[in-house]
Structure formats: structure tokens, C-alpha cells
Amino acid sequence: MWDEVLEPQDDLGSLCEQVLGKPFSYSDPVQWRAGLAYRGSHQHNTPFPHQYALVIHVHHGHCDGNDLIKSQVWFSDIxxxxxxxxRINETPLCTYRENDDIKSLMEQVKIRLLEDPHKIDSIRRTQPSEDRTPLLMKIAGKPQIPETSTGYVIRSFIPQVMNKFQENAKAAGISFNSSIIAAINTALVELATEAGLSQDAYKVTFGHMISLRIYLEKSATHRSGLYGKMHNHSSTLSKNTRDNFWEYATQLHQELRSAIKTGLALQQDVVSTMDNSxxxxxxxxANTCPTLCDYLLSNMSTPISAGKDQPENIILEGLYCLGRVHNFHNITCYIVRYKDNYSGTLNYSKQFYCSDTVNxxxxxxxxxxxAVS
Structure with a gap:
């Protein structure tokens, strides 16, 4: 059995717990689990009066977040x-690969690293230490009753603000990803300052997901599979970073761009695999340390032209990404852009944080x- 479809429900929270609450193992024959939650009837919206939430959980060995977001748009259109x-257009929308291209790429990186042992040591030094304490954890403390589960804070961004924010980033020659990371880092430091943790400079360590598709030859169709890799990076910023936000964001963008260009994420992954061979x-x-980074960011966007302009029966109103993260990370931020709509979720371990802190x-x-838009 490759799939598990649950009975439709009225309670979205309960459905999310059923769909996301049970993890997949490497040997699990079930590859995805899904269910519908009825969200009510809105007769004033006459073309589309009935609203449902589709919750789908996919085995991470089968695809990455980029695939999953795209597939929901395709599913809605079909x-x-x-x-x-x-008539259904049967032209393939994507091509699933067994990641042989990634294995070949990683093997080339490994061969080059083995020729330079000093390089391997320098790569190890770019990884966060397991004995560090995330900044937010220092100022918030642990919940009174820790739970081994994931909590979710879900928000929609104001489109006009996000569009202006992205325009400023583009004018400064900065990617949306870098500017969002700069904003999260600034927010963390401001919370630390408000809590009385006063320092001249703060070090924020984060992981951000990059797609290894950028290192491969162009494909006629979208490459489907697990192409996401986490790049760990540390950034130093002052408590007044908001005052010179775009200067800081520019510097951070240059650092991240250099790391991607040199393939640091690939090198970090290869060295980690060698150390745990x-x-x-x-x-x-099972031995993942959830406090390595202050947070993990995954920024997923669909093409601005994705989805039909005038659907007849189904309209996709928004996309949100949730992750069962408590065994792997203390807090994970997902940003999803669909057309002009931006959604964000902070997925956090209830072992380390309470909802008030994350909110x-x-x-x-x-x-x-x-403020910076």
C-alpha cells in the first residue's frame, strides 16, 4: 500500500494530528497520507461556495517541499x-528520479575533499557545535510542562507589505531568501535585547534549505525527488541592525551566495556523511541534535504564473506548509508564496518553546x- 486516505472530517486540527502525527520510516510501505477537512459553506462566494482544506503528508525520501507545493497547484488544476x-493533458509535469544524479555529484565532491584533508577540517568548522544554546532558548526558557510534539503558528503576510519588501530586496540586488533570513535574524536579536540579553554583537546560527537542482543540467520537466539540502551558516549582527537593515542584508546575501557558488552545502553534507559512516x-x-541551529528556514515559491487564472469549479486560495519537526529541529520556518499570497508557519518543538514565545x-x-519595507 503506497497511500493512506483518511475519512473526511470537520475538525482541521484533529485531521492535521492524524495526518502529520504518525512519522514515516525508511522501510514504510506507505509513501503518503492525506485527508480533507470541511471548512464550511460560504454562500456569498457563489462561484465557489464550499471550502475544504486538503492536508497531505508525504514521505520525505520521495519528494521535497518544492515538489509538494508544486504538486498541489497541479492537483487543483487537474x-x-x-x-x-x-480532456486531461497527459504531458508529464515532472520526472521522478532515483537521485542517481545527486549521488554522482556528491561522489565527485567527496573525491575532491579526500585530496585535501585540511579542507575537510575547515568544512567541519562551518558546522554548529552541539553544545550551543539557541538564542531564543536563552531568553525564553523551557515550557513548564515540555511535550514531545510539534506546535504550529500560522500567519498570512499582508501582500502589499511583502511586495514592497521584495521590491526593496530586488533594488538592493538581494534575493528574497536572503532578505527573509536577515529579517528573522533581526527579529531574534531584538527579542534578545528586549529580554535584557544586552550584547554589542550577536551570533545567529541558522540552516536554510537549498535545492541541489541548481547544480545539475537543465531538465525539460521539473526534477521530482529529494533535492533539498540544508546549508548551515552563522551570521553576526548588532542590536541596532534594523537601523541599517539593508546593509546587513546585502552582506548576508553575499555570504550565502558565495557559499552556494562554492557548493558549501554539498561539502557539509559529504563531510557529515563521512563522519557518520x-x-x-x-x-x-534518531541521533539528530535539535538545538544545532537557532532555526531552520525553507522558502518555497511557485512560479507567479502557476495555477489557472479563471478556474471553473475549484479555486486554490492558499498554500501552507507544516512540518513534524520536534525530533530534528527546535524551530523551523516555512515561507510559501503562491501568486501574490504569502503564508508563513513557525513549526516548533513543544519540548523547548511555548506558543507565546513563538507568537x-x-x-x-x-x-x-x-518597518524596513
């Missing part, structure tokens, strides 16, 4: 064609973005 009685994939996952972080992040 379903609209079916309900409209139109005696462990099985399940053992590596304060999100509020401060939104405030920073608005």
Missing part, C-alpha cells in the same frame, strides 16, 4: 479539468518586515 469535463540512515535521524517571534518578524 481536478478542475475533470469536473469541467475537459558507521551509522545507518535511521540511526543518523512573539512571529509578531516581531512581521514588525521588522513592515
Amino acid at each position: 481536478l478542475d479539468d475533470i469536473l469541467s469535463g475537459r 558507521e551509522m545507518t540512515p535511521d540511526e543518523i535521524v 512573539r517571534l512571529f509578531d516581531t518578524l512581521l514588525n521588522v518586515i513592515k
Whole structure:
């Protein structure tokens, strides 16, 4: 059995717990789990009166977040064609690969690293230390009753503010990803300062997901598979970074761009694999340290032209990404852009944080973005 489809429900929270609450293992025959939650009838919206939330959880060995976001847009379009009685276009939208191209790429990186042992040591020094304490954890403290589960804070960004923010980033020659990371770092430092942790400079260590597709030859169709790799990076900023935000964001962007250009994420992954060569994939996952980084960011966007302009039966109103992260990270931020709509979720381990702390972080992040836009 490759899939598990749950019965439709009325309670979205309960459905999310059922879909996301049960993890997949490497040997699990079930590759994805999904369910629908009825969100009510809105007769004033006459063309599309009935609203549902589709919750889908996919085995991470099968695809990455980039695939999953795109697939929901494709699914909505295909379903609209079916309900409209139109002929389905059977042209492949993507091509699933067994990641042989990635294995070959990583093997080339390994060969080059083995020729330079000093390089391997320098790569190790770019990785965060396991004995560090994330900045937010220093100022918030642990919950009174820690839980081994994931909590979610979900927000929608104001489109006009985000568009202005992205325009400023583009004018400064900065990617949206770099500017969002700069804003999160600034928000963390401002929370630390407000909490009385006063320092001249703060070091924020984060992981951000990059797509290894950028290192491969162009493909006629989208490459589907697990192409996401986490690049760990540390950044130093002052408590007054908001005052010179775009200067800081420019510097950070240059650092991240250089790391991507030199393939540092690939090198970090290869060295980590070499250092844990005696462990099985399940053992590596089981021994993941959730406090390595202050946070992890995954920024997923669909093409601005994605989705039909005038669907007849189904309209996709928004996309949100949730992750069962508590075994792997203390806090993970997902940003999803669909057309002009931006959504964000902070997925956090209830072992380390309470909802008030994470909501304060999100509020401060939104405030920073608005102030510098």
C-alpha cells in the first residue's frame, strides 16, 4: 500500500494530528497520507461556495517541499479539468528520479575533499557545535510542562507589505531568501535585547534549505525527488541592525551566495556523511541534535504564473506548509508564496518553546518586515 486516505472530517486540527502525527520510516510501505477537512459553506462566494482544506503528508525520501507545493497547484488544476469535463493533458509535469544524479555529484565532491584533508577540517568548522544554546532558548526558557510534539503558528503576510519588501530586496540586488533570513535574524536579536540579553554583537546560527537542482543540467520537466539540502551558516549582527537593515542584508546575501557558488552545502553534507559512516540512515535521524541551529528556514515559491487564472469549479486560495519537526529541529520556518499570497508557519518543538514565545517571534518578524519595507 503506497497511500493512506483518511475519512473526511470537520475538525482541521484533529485531521492535521492524524495526518502529520504518525512519522514515516525508511522501510514504510506507505509513501503518503492525506485527508480533507470541511471548512464550511460560504454562500456569498457563489462561484465557489464550499471550502475544504486538503492536508497531505508525504514521505520525505520521495519528494521535497518544492515538489509538494508544486504538486498541489497541479492537483487543483487537474481536478478542475475533470469536473469541467475537459480532456486531461497527459504531458508529464515532472520526472521522478532515483537521485542517481545527486549521488554522482556528491561522489565527485567527496573525491575532491579526500585530496585535501585540511579542507575537510575547515568544512567541519562551518558546522554548529552541539553544545550551543539557541538564542531564543536563552531568553525564553523551557515550557513548564515540555511535550514531545510539534506546535504550529500560522500567519498570512499582508501582500502589499511583502511586495514592497521584495521590491526593496530586488533594488538592493538581494534575493528574497536572503532578505527573509536577515529579517528573522533581526527579529531574534531584538527579542534578545528586549529580554535584557544586552550584547554589542550577536551570533545567529541558522540552516536554510537549498535545492541541489541548481547544480545539475537543465531538465525539460521539473526534477521530482529529494533535492533539498540544508546549508548551515552563522551570521553576526548588532542590536541596532534594523537601523541599517539593508546593509546587513546585502552582506548576508553575499555570504550565502558565495557559499552556494562554492557548493558549501554539498561539502557539509559529504563531510557529515563521512563522519557518520558507521551509522545507518535511521540511526543518523534518531541521533539528530535539535538545538544545532537557532532555526531552520525553507522558502518555497511557485512560479507567479502557476495555477489557472479563471478556474471553473475549484479555486486554490492558499498554500501552507507544516512540518513534524520536534525530533530534528527546535524551530523551523516555512515561507510559501503562491501568486501574490504569502503564508508563513513557525513549526516548533513543544519540548523547548511555548506558543507565546513563538507568537512573539512571529509578531516581531512581521514588525521588522513592515518597518524596513
